[in-house]
Amino acid sequence: MTENVAASSNKEPIRASEFDPKFKYELIKMHGGEGLLKCYQCGTCTSDCPVARFSDDYRPRTIIRMAQLGLKDRILKSGTLWLCAACFTCTDRCPQDVEVASVIRVLRNLAAENGCVPQVFKDQACSILESGYAYKIPDLRIKKRESMGLPPLPKGNPEAIRKSLKGVNFMRYIEKKSERNE
Ligand code: SF4
Numbered sequence: 001m002t003e004n005v006a007a008s009s010n011k012e013p014i015r016a017s018e019f020d021p022k023f024k025y026e027l028i029k030m031h032g033g034e035g036l037l038k039c040y041q042c043g044t045c046t047s048d049c050p051v052a053r054f055s056d057d058y059r060p061r062t063i064i065r066m067a068q069l070g071l072k073d074r075i076l077k078s079g080t081l082w083l084c085a086a087c088f089t090c091t092d093r094c095p096q097d098v099e100v101a102s103v104i105r106v107l108r109n110l111a112a113e114n115g116c117v118p119q120v121f122k123d124q125a126c127s128i129l130e131s132g133y134a135y136k137i138p139d140l141r142i143k144k145r146e147s148m149g150l151p152p153l154p155k156g157n158p159e160a161i162r163k164s165l166k167g168v169n170f171m172r173y174i175e176k177k178s179e180r181n182e
């Protein structure tokens with residue numbers, strides 16, 4: 001792993017210049033972001049989130065509030081945004097029908113468009129495109145399987161994956177360097 005995904009800039013003091021009052025209006029126009037303004041910060045999403053339970057930093061309620069406040073750069077650069085497991089528990093439990101998981105997806109898409117994908121996910125994506133597997137299977141493990149009489153692992157189909165991702169210009173997001181971090 002080449003980057004600490006959990007690294008976050010969210011603990012730095014917030015400057016007045018960081019607030020972008022138009023950001024929330026951009027988000028509510030996007031599919032999945034429509035309910036953002038209905039959040040009244042009850043905390044149900046955070047209390048039921050299986051990732052928040054094991055993280056000191058990851059709080060979906062905080063992400064939603066930051067989005068409402070327009071802390072765009074801070075959210076898009078935050079590694080914690082990428083910790084969501086997309087289980088949709090928060091969306092199911094929100095009393096205000098905020099599609100929390102979808103808001104997070106929208107924010108991730110924006111982060112990717114701005115070159116803010118953590119290196120670990122870029123590495124995984126490259127591995128999938130090359131081999132069809134998210135991680136390179138070590139030769140030692142392949143030999144161990146053979147010695148135990150286990151069948152060979154199924155072959156990945158990276159060509160098919162590359163073909164399906166071509167339409168969404170996926171490589172652009174993997175190769176793009178962070179404009180915001182430069
Ligand atoms: S559960 Fe819904 S209303 Fe409550 S904090 Fe989360 S997003 Fe906001």
Ligand code: SF4
Binds near residue numbers: 045050085087089101
């Ligand atoms: S979808 Fe993400 S934020 Fe929502 S409960 Fe699951 S891990 Fe937590």
